[in-house]
Amino acid sequence: MNQTYAVTAVTVVVLATVLVGALGLRISRTTSDFYVASRTVKPALNAAAISGEYLSAASFLGIAGLVLLQGPEMLWYPVGYTAGHLVLLVLVAAPLRRSGAYTLSDFAEARLESAQVRRLASLFVVGIGWLYLLPQLQGAGLTLQILTGAPDWLGSVVVAVVVTGAVAAGGMRSITFVQAFQYWLKLTALLVPALFLVVAWAGDDAPRARFDAPAVFHKHTAVRVDDTVRVDFEEPLTLTVSGTVDGDRHKERPVALAEGTHRIEAGTTLGFPEGAEVPRRTAGGTDPFSWSQPLSGGRDGYRLYATYGLILATFLGTMGLPHVAVRFYTSPNGRAARRTTLVVLGLIGAFYLLPPVYGALGRIYAPELALTGTADAAVLVLPERIVGGLAGELLGALLAGGAFAAFLSTASGLTMSVAGVLTQDVLPSRGVRHFRLATLLAMAAPLALSVVATNMPVADAVGLAFAVSASSFCPLLILGIWWRGLTPPGATAGLVVGGGAALTAVMATRAGLAPEGWAHTLMAWPAVWSVPLGFGTMIGVSLATPRRIPVGAAATLARLHLPEGLVGRPQREGAPR
């Protein structure tokens, strides 16, 4: 890919982000502007901002890559990301806004009147926020590396510096503009190339992608393998090899490989004939450039279980993501919060119509990405592959810019929310200056991790964040909003047991501690049992400690559910804490 266009596109996106942020800074005058955009953001603007923030690199690049590798079942990811907002809308949106909570910790404290629960919730917010930031930074590094060959830490540092600058300088008001702008940028960057690609595909006699059989090479293809891999050939194949296969060096000559597993050294180039099946990488090697885990397992029972694990984690986990909750506070009232979420559903639903197109086209035109382990680059390489020429390069550059917008917007939302919690609960006094210091802290930790541990398998950190959030904050929010009997000890126990179980299970699987078979599947997809565990613990312990029900529980519930301006709202008149 031509580096100049891609670098230009990324630079333009970064500059535009800084400019739009500066525009917000000029009108961001009061402290209230700074934290919550003075709570006056209209549904249309706020919904674009929420969507812009929510559609991360996992959506922009990851879904197409997964579809390329695994087929249409992977579309459960975008469906889950969207349905999460529907669940959020019907159970949480308006009451959360009316609670006057700025962060999830504020909600926990306002509802349960306990500083201890507040501190625990803050710990979870920061933890989930960092878990989610890490893959954004690493993804940025890898994208820049693929596009330009820059060292992989550079992209992380660029994103970190731009985001820290924009958040620390302009706060919520300017971030709202930045993220709304980035939603439309991402949609355009995915839509325009998709139209060209589909036209080119139709002009190419519309070959069909097959997912029930191994992918085949559409034409003669030379594939360079950048890391040492073991691959499985399902049938014997003769291909042109320059490099080392199974310990033998070859130089530009045809080699017949029997079926079975072969070891291909880093730097080897393989020339596949037209119609050859794409060999599969054998499992076991961690794939650093991927945001989500495939619904592995092979057997139908496992697969069904894994699908439901994914559904529960994404449907219920969205409401507990720190950057999603913060945005509701920028709506003027509960009714606007609901209408905003309705618009959000439309906007992200429209966006998610596009990644599957790239996934299916990638399966036809770029199947070797499965072999080189860079399936997430499918979106970036397709225009060059299918359209070609100057048009292909320009479209590729547009997509690169869109991918960077995805990293920037999600990272800024997460930084904003983590910094908000750090300002309130860790740093000594509140104020805009401390918020700026907190922004540095919020970004420094994941940046250091992503630079130090470049090859750490943080691949599915996003999925992990969803599972932990679904097992901890989801019970806290739902029970807190709809059940008077929730007590501080119950909430504490539920957060620790539910969230802790999900975290431990996934970490243990990652570390390879889980035994094969059902145990492995159960631990890799914990939501099916950890969400009920979180709910059960919270309800059980609350029932056992009925005398600890907060004194103001009834008044708080009334405040959460009554429309604003209806009643002299009981206690705590309107003032956000």
Add this chain to the structure above:
Amino acid sequence: MSAEQVPRRQVVTGVPRGTRRPPGHAPARSEISEQTTLGTTYVRSLMRSQLRAALYALGTLALLVGSLPLLFALPAALGGSPGSPEPFVWAALGVVVYPVMWLIARWYVRRAERNERDFSRLVEGR
């Protein structure tokens, strides 16, 4: 909070209330703000109607979307031909679910706003 007291300073957080309403003291309003048994009952009735709307929406979501994995697994489980339901999976997960979810959401928003309107009318005695 008797009528003679100097009114507390109020922070205005919402749109101006209806102009016809007498200032401050429709009976139901003070019932609620003073958390009498009757006031609590008012709040509970609103919560119950809102929860019912939410559960209808979630039930529809579970029925229409949550049942899809089972539906996809059905042909294989029945021992039918392994000819996968692939086009159906593409159409369902790639396109159809999004408008369905949006319609559920719109139904819920209308229903929830109507519940709140009915409640306001009840409380303000209009």
